[in-house]
Amino acid sequence: MTDVRWREVDRYFTDLLVRPDPALDAARDVSAAAGLPSIEVTANQGKLLQLLAQIQGARAILELGTLGGYSTIWLARALPSGGRLITLELDPRYAEVARSNVAQAGLADLVEIRVGPALDTLPRLAAEGAGPFDLIFIDADKASYPEYLAWALELSRPGTLIIADNVVRDGAVLDASSEDPSVQGARRFTELLAAEPRVTSTAIQTVGSKGYDGFALALVTADT
Ligand code: SAH
Ligand code: DHB
Ligand code: MG
Secondary structure (H helix, E strand, O other): HHHHHHHHHHHHHHHOOOOHHHHHHHHHHHHOOOOOOOOOOOHHHHHHHHHHHHOOOOOOOEEEEEOOOOOHHHOOOOOOOEEEEEEEEOOOOHHHHHHHHHHOOOOOEEEEEOOOHHHHHHHHHHHHHHOOOOOEOOOOOOOHHHHHHHHHHHHOOOEEEEEEEOOOHHHHHOOOOOOHHHHHHHHHHHHHHOOOOOOOEEEEEEOOOOOOEEEEEEEEEEOO
């Protein structure tokens, strides 16, 4: 199996199952043209996030790591009217691109982008009483995933679904002695999930046009 085959199968599924959405295509194209890294979720992964939000009946969603707003738009499209999504982004330039993409998708009223390091914004959200969220998507800097899990739990209720992207990194997650902070962050995150009595969780490997990686999913089962 090769990356070429993975890419072709992603295209096969996406062409069949993912209805074209000009605003999503534009968000990806505009972000790339503005020089943002092309590290957004794939279309069929975005649709998975959207399905999970719908299954969850999510009315309040929190996202860590906005980039150009591609996954933001997928998730926000799952919200009922009156729903809301707060997304956290470090880079003001990325946030500006995302703001425009979200507005072009007609979602400006549902989506709030907060600029700054998520570890600064998260305590503010908690202090404001912004939670609990029904779904939390963790996709910012991987080194901070352990801290992000603690904040996600703080902003959860029993029934909240926590999803984390990039927990496999080409299998590098197996390397206990890795000096890559992203790998160590993903490893520690998964160990914390394993030790956390308030969640039931799993992780799956994925291949596709973004290569070989994976998602962790955790359902909060007890008061946080
Ligand atoms: N969720 C996006 C991709 C996010 S890429 C999508 O799938 O479409 C990761 C993002 O996290 C980048 O935009 C990066 O700038 C942002 N990021 C990195 N460190 C951060 C931090 N400390 N706080 C908030 N965002 C951060
Ligand atoms: C990369 C991929 C991601 O999904 C992400 O959130 C951050 C970085 C990457 O491939 O470098
Ligand atoms: Mg990611």
